[in-house]
Amino acid sequence: MPDRIMRLTKSGLPIAWLSRECAATLYAREQVLWSLGDTLIRMHGGTGRSGRQSFLDIAPIVACSGDHPADAAVPHLTNSVLFRRDHHMCLYCGTVHQPAMLTRDHVVPRVQGGRDHWTNVVTACRGCNQHKGGLTPEQAGMPLLAVPFKPNLFEFMYLANRHIRGDQMEYLRRRFSGRRDWAA
Numbered sequence: 001m002p003d004r005i006m007r008l009t010k011s012g013l014p015i016a017w018l019s020r021e022c023a024a025t026l027y028a029r030e031q032v033l034w035s036l037g038d039t040l041i042r043m044h045g046g047t048g049r050s051g052r053q054s055f056l057d058i059a060p061i062v063a064c065s066g067d068h069p070a071d072a073a074v075p076h077l078t079n080s081v082l083f084r085r086d087h088h089m090c091l092y093c094g095t096v097h098q099p100a101m102l103t104r105d106h107v108v109p110r111v112q113g114g115r116d117h118w119t120n121v122v123t124a125c126r127g128c129n130q131h132k133g134g135l136t137p138e139q140a141g142m143p144l145l146a147v148p149f150k151p152n153l154f155e156f157m158y159l160a161n162r163h164i165r166g167d168q169m170e171y172l173r174r175r176f177s178g179r180r181d182w183a184a
């Protein structure tokens, strides 16, 4: 998987992982206000009158002006990000599995009015999910091993990309909440 470029708002909030093409477009529109990190990619363009080929150096972290999708900054609940939040561990029995063996469990089941929200969902193995059924952890006698939480934007960006560079990680880590051991 190629390296992605981390897009920030002009105030430094991370909002998206960009392909090199998307990043190049932002540079071409002169929307990149500031950047961090050493050149990630050098893209070559046409040859000018001087006979020299033009190029564009793209940084790994770019803060941009302009609009971004309104929902880009909302940590969307997806199974892959949820499983990463929970270290691919079933929060009932503590076993670690491949993603294909994991499920999204609603702590307060939907049949009892539980919402499909970060603070009401945990990673569960298939066995535990089936055993728990339509019950709450208390009703099923299955206490949770950790409290589910909503990742902040910085944590979400980390969880949404499995190939983060050191300088990007350094930027994100500064604003991690300390609610879990992110280094694990």
Ligand SMILES: [Zn+2]
Residues within 6 Å of the ligand: 090, 091, 092, 093, 094, 095, 124, 125, 126, 127, 128, 129
């Ligand atoms: Zn389990």
